[in-house]
Amino acid sequence: MLRSCSISNDKVEIFQLFIHRLLDGNVHYKKSIDNVLIETHKFANGESDVYSIDRANFDIILRLVKKAPEFFKDLDIENIREDDYKRILVLFEPDTSMIEN
Numbered sequence: 297m298l299r300s301c302s303i304s305n306d307k308v309e310i311f312q313l314f315i316h317r318l319l320d321g322n323v324h325y326k327k328s329i330d331n332v333l334i335e336t337h338k339f340a341n342g343e344s345d346v347y348s349i350d351r352a353n354f355d356i357i358l359r360l361v362k363k364a365p366e367f368f369k370d371l372d373i374e375n376i377r378e379d380d381y382k383r384i385l386v387l388f389e390p391d392t393s394m395i396e397n
Contacts, residue, residue: 304355311356312388315381330376333368333384336360340368363387 311332314325332353338344340361349357361368364387371380 308356315385319381332356333376334373336368337371337373340365
């Protein structure tokens, strides 16, 4: 179980790294990122289900849909903008609203 969680976290971290590289101007990762976002959009809109989404990115897709279902329902997958990628990076930030100071 620990190994499974570790692999999942590694995939998420790599996905985040790809987005950072894309925002820095490296377009080599755009197709890979956009494929995940298209799958996430389809899943959020009910066009696919847990049995048909891409297994390689399963954890990322589920995490994204859980964090921001409306964002992904409305995402224009034909025209993903820089602001969309930045918003997606924010979704991976830890939720500190439950932590008291």
